[in-house]
Amino acid sequence: MKAYKIPEATVMRLSVYSRYLQQLLEEKVETVSSGEIARGVGVSSAQVRKDLAYFGEFGTRGVGYRVEELFGHLMNILGLDQQWNVIIVGAGKLGCALARYQGFRERGFQICAILDNDPAIVGEKVDCLQIESLDKLKKLVHEYDIKVGIVTVPAEAAQDVTDQLIESGVKAILNFSPRVLKVPADVILRNVDLSVNLEVLSFNLTYNG
Amino acid sequence: MKAYKIPEATVMRLSVYSRYLQQLLEEKVETVSSGEIARGVGVSSAQVRKDLAYFGEFGTRGVGYRVEELFGHLMNILGLDQQWNVIIVGAGKLGCALARYQGFRERGFQICAILDNDPAIVGEKVDCLQIESLDKLKKLVHEYDIKVGIVTVPAEAAQDVTDQLIESGVKAILNFSPRVLKVPADVILRNVDLSVNLEVLSFNLTYNG
DNA sequence: GACTGTGAAGCCATTCACAGCT
DNA sequence: AGCTGTGAATGGCTTCACAGTC
Structure with missing residues (x-):
């Protein structure tokens, strides 16, 4: 095996x-x-x-x-015989939706925290979670032994947030921002680019439709 | 070309x-x-x-x-020299988040309507949109000349909703439900499976990490 | 000197087809 | 007879390397 x-x-x-x-x-x-x-x-x-x-x-x-x-x-x-603790950075619409998404929990992914750098929304509730300040990142990653981070911040902030996640010890990143991220070789990165998916549809509608 | x-x-x-x-x-x-x-x-x-x-x-x-x-x-x-009108079926957390996602609008995808079959939430506001009943599907698709549909309903309902979209004249579908959908050859389908993406990370963490 | 455009080579994933079990 | 497991063949995408152009 x-x-x-x-x-x-x-x-x-x-x-x-x-x-x-x-x-x-x-x-x-x-x-x-x-x-x-x-x-x-x-x-x-x-x-x-x-x-x-x-x-x-x-x-x-x-x-x-x-x-x-x-x-x-x-x-x-698949490594799903264990629970994975996950942190989300970016408590916008998408981040909050993912935090509440049941599909993750059902497959063993536990969202432990959701962070944002906007003081205006820190403290707000997202279901049973509370939005935390970005300062708490390192503390939370250690506290929950988090290996997986989800990035749902705007493009401009994505690389900075990613660097902070890696610096905190996160080993795998799921990136929803429309920005190409640079990560060291020992960090696993996957991109879910929502616009790209719609644009592939647009292309196919235009040329095969 | x-x-x-x-x-x-x-x-x-x-x-x-x-x-x-x-x-x-x-x-x-x-x-x-x-x-x-x-x-x-x-x-x-x-x-x-x-x-x-x-x-x-x-x-x-x-x-x-x-x-x-x-x-x-x-x-x-890419066919982005025009505006594409888009309909979202499924006004859960994810559907609403996508309806509000600015990234789509910036690239020429206009969310024209968001539908759900749950009478309890029909009529609620999602930013400037109002959640409509699923009955209105065909009417809305024609009214806005919609070619692109986004499916964000639970797995059980996904195929049914997809059939209705196709029946109404939608030509391309972006599926967020964790279900494999059957569509006729002239309809374009793309799947965005959020759990699969996390599970690939889990696999890599387990075997290469 | 720098950089594009492209045939050829290399590489990787999928499909084929069949030997090997039950 | 039915279905798995797998080497061989195929097909397709990526990389190489260089001729062509500015």
């Missing part, structure tokens, strides 16, 4: 498979074939088998996969 | 380049080289040139690109 060089696309699909299996699990389905998973999530069955093969042999030839077992393996592989 | 088969990755990068150029434009920079763009957005200079080459020859050998001109070309290519 070595992660020598797993394609990122494979990791993303594993996450999707795991949610599909969770659904099957709730429906009390006991076994599933690669073909069924494939149809369920919209990829090819060979793709499903190849993706799983990076991590071991989880199935039985002639039969398929035991749903509960495969689900367990996938959650393990 | 034919979009025979443009890699999706290229289109996403064009969107990023265009924002970088916008920044340069505001800083009154007149010309820029592929190397500078590359450094600015974190790709290779060959990549920048290849991406642009799909659409024409925009530069001058020995000099580089005129910022304003290239920016114009990119906005054109």
Whole structure:
């Protein structure tokens, strides 16, 4: 079970498979074939088998996969057999929405704090959380042993906030700001660029539509 | 300028380049080289040139690109020389946050309506918009000539809402629900799966961290 | 001298096809 | 007979390297 060089696309699909299996699990389905998973999530069955093969042999030839077992393996592989504490920097509309988003909690991501540098909103409630001052960043990261940070500040502030997160010891960053961030090699960065997604739609509407 | 088969990755990068150029434009920079763009957005200079080459020859050998001109070309290519009217279905936390997100408006995406099927919240204000009943979908899509829909409903309702959007005439869908959606071949679908993104971080923290 | 545009090479992911189990 | 696991083939994106232009 070595992660020598797993394609990122494979990791993303594993996450999707795991949610599909969770659904099957709730429906009390006991076994599933690669073909069924494939149809369920919209990829090819060979793709499903190849993706799983990076991590071991989880199935039985002639039969398929035991749903509960495969689900367990996938959650393990994804590192979701533990809770991850998460901090959000930027308590604007998006930051607050993410702080309240149930989908994260359901998959083991616990939003422990939401920060902002605007004194006018520090102290306001976001569900059961209270918006904290940016000064508290380092303290909170240590207190909750936070490895994952979410950046939802405006573009101008994004690099500065990112540097502070890394300086505080955060090891992985999910960036929602529309700015390309520089991070050291040992910090993992992912960008979720909302406008880019709409713009790809716009492109396709314009040229294929 | 034919979009025979443009890699999706290229289109996403064009969107990023265009924002970088916008920044340069505001800083009154007149010309820029592929190397500078590359450094600015974190790709290779060959990549920048290849991406642009799909659409024409925009530069001058020995000099580089005129910022304003290239920016114009990119906005054109991306279909952002026009306004796109957008409808959001699902007025939960995320839907409301997206409805208020300024980044969309700045790039020419106008959120014209936000709908929900929960009578308890229909009529509530989201900035200057009012949450409308789902019944009004078709009427609103026609009224505003809407081509783009954003789905921010819970997983269970996602396919149903998607079908209704398509039935109403929407041609492109940005799906934020954690459900794989089926759409006809002539409808463009993109998924923004927030949990998947965190789970890729979790995977990398577990195996490379 | 500097930088673009591009064919060729290299690399990586997906698909194919079949041997190997049950 | 049915389905997994996998080497080989394919296809597609990225990088290289250099000819062409200013």
